[in-house]
Amino acid sequence: MRLSQLFTKTSKTIPAGETARNAQLLIQAGFIHKEMAGVYSYLPLGKRVLDNIADIVRKEIGGIGAVEVQLSVLQPKEIWEKTGRWNDEVVDNWFKTQLKNGTEVGMSLTNEEPLANTLSDFVNSYKDLPTYIYQIQNKFRNELRAKSGLMRGREFLMKDLYSFCRTQAEHDTFYERAADAYMKIYAQLGIGDITYRTYASGGIFSKFSDEFQTLSHVGEDTVYIHEGRRLGVNREVFTDGVLAELNLNRDELVEKRAVEVGNIFSLGTKYADALDVYFTDEEGRKQSIVMGCYGLGISRLMGLLAEHFADERGLVWPEAVAPAKVYLARLGNGPDTVKQADELYNRLTDAGVLVLYDDRDMRAGEKFADADLIGIPYRVVISDKTVAAGVYELKERRQSEPRQLGSDELVKALGIPG
Numbered sequence: 001m002r003l004s005q006l007f008t009k010t011s012k013t014i015p016a017g018e019t020a021r022n023a024q025l026l027i028q029a030g031f032i033h034k035e036m037a038g039v040y041s042y043l044p045l046g047k048r049v050l051d052n053i054a055d056i057v058r059k060e061i062g063g064i065g066a067v068e069v070q071l072s073v074l075q076p077k078e079i080w081e082k083t084g085r086w087n088d089e090v091v092d093n094w095f096k097t098q099l100k101n102g103t104e105v106g107m108s109l110t111n112e113e114p115l116a117n118t119l120s121d122f123v124n125s126y127k128d129l130p131t132y133i134y135q136i137q138n139k140f141r142n143e144l145r146a147k148s149g150l151m152r153g154r155e156f157l158m159k160d161l162y163s164f165c166r167t168q169a170e171h172d173t174f175y176e177r178a179a180d181a182y183m184k185i186y187a188q189l190g191i192g193d194i195t196y197r198t199y200a201s202g203g204i205f206s207k208f209s210d211e212f213q214t215l216s217h218v219g220e221d222t223v224y225i226h227e228g229r230r231l232g233v234n235r236e237v238f239t240d241g242v243l244a245e246l247n248l249n250r251d252e253l254v255e256k257r258a259v260e261v262g263n264i265f266s267l268g269t270k271y272a273d274a275l276d277v278y279f280t281d282e283e284g285r286k287q288s289i290v291m292g293c294y295g296l297g298i299s300r301l302m303g304l305l306a307e308h309f310a311d312e313r314g315l316v317w318p319e320a321v322a323p324a325k326v327y328l329a330r331l332g333n334g335p336d337t338v339k340q341a342d343e344l345y346n347r348l349t350d351a352g353v354l355v356l357y358d359d360r361d362m363r364a365g366e367k368f369a370d371a372d373l374i375g376i377p378y379r380v381v382i383s384d385k386t387v388a389a390g391v392y393e394l395k396e397r398r399q400s401e402p403r404q405l406g407s408d409e410l411v412k413a414l415g416i417p418g
């Protein structure tokens with residue numbers, strides 16, 4: 001991507017009315033555009049980060065046998081009335097609207113009911129189960145406060161997975177595989193070491209649910225971490241009784257602020273029963289379906305990564321999600337400089353390396369400030385001077401000093417096959 005062709009621009013001014021550091025930086029760097037509190041659009045660079053996170057999630061969730069769908073956002077009220085969740089006193093953050101004829105519809109905030117309802121058209125026998133279904137789709141929630149930037153949106157991108165099993169044991173096995181897949185996802189995003197599987201309140205079926213909490217001073221949650229056992233306990237269930245049950249000692253736990261980056265639930269048979277979807281077992285008997293649901297906040301993760309890795313100069317993306325691997329800054333318009341920069345851009349692009357090519361007519365200081373703000377892992381400079389000296393200048397975003405390298409060394413340092 002050539003920066004001369006990118007419509008977004010960076011800004012030196014902190015956006016007024018935006019208190020969250022993640023959104024401030026992402027707006028200033030041109031990754032997102034704020035439409036209203038808690039509602040953001042993703043611009044080209046931001047869209048790439050979001051897609052990169054989604055692709056990591058897709059790979060791991062597909063890897064445990066789930067298939068991807070895209071469910072409707074508009075949802076009929078009748079389905080939700082069957083489980084009692086249409087009622088605003090039960091779920092207070094619905095966005096609801098009406099058709100021209102007055103029929104009420106809801107906008108997706110989760111999808112247990114519609115998906116169980118869909119399955120009633122397909123599942124009859126024990127041979128049809130288990131099945132695992134997920135999607136990556138915008139969710140709508142009328143959140144009371146939306147002051148954490150991408151970390152608490154009123155419209156946000158979530159991966160939601162649902163499992164439908166024949167027995168509790170079959171469910172439990174999948175539940176653990178899903179938890180493992182989550183930890184693999186966080187590890188690839190570079191936050192594995194600060195993310196803890198955490199006991200939280202269980203909801204309808206099980207005593208606990210599992211949250212995945214990433215330590216962060218801007219987190220909205222309070223958790224108690226046991227470093228040795230790599231687990232946490234959410235404040236909402238932090239009682240002497242629970243600690244005894246989990247065999248945890250109060251003095252070994254440390255209180256921390258954290259961001260909930262995922263949440264998995266055992267739902268028992270309540271939803272499928274309410275939607276009237278059952279299966280017949282080998283003996284021809286009617287049986288209830290055991291469900292689980294597994295949410296993971298994709299846009300929240302983007303906000304968290306932005307905020308967590310940032311330094312005083314701007315964003316610092318982990319390579320796995322960065323909108324490009326290399327920021328190629330061309331300084332000067334000498335024909336040899338332009339030629340060499342174009343050649344390197346083409347060579348990297350041909351090798352499958354994503355490059356942000358800063359081919360704009362701007363001062364070096366401005367280009368370097370933009371490179372730092374945007375946070376691409378590697379910055380390569382080609383200037384009239386480097387061309388004359390026969391070198392390339394390479395700097396990693398996390399380091400402050402550039403290195404001078406020959407062409408082969410550069411290609412090697414960028415991990416590209418020669």
Ligand code: ATP
Nearest residue numbers: 150151152153156158260261262263295296297300
């Ligand atoms: P929270 O406790 O933070 O309000 P939740 O428990 O309501 O979230 P779930 O319904 O389990 O969340 O949603 C699954 C995941 O979606 C959460 O773990 C979180 O990562 C993400 N998520 C939830 N609400 C939001 C939001 N308003 N904005 C961005 N991401 C969200």
Ligand code: MG
Nearest residue numbers: 200211260263
């Ligand atoms: Mg929660």
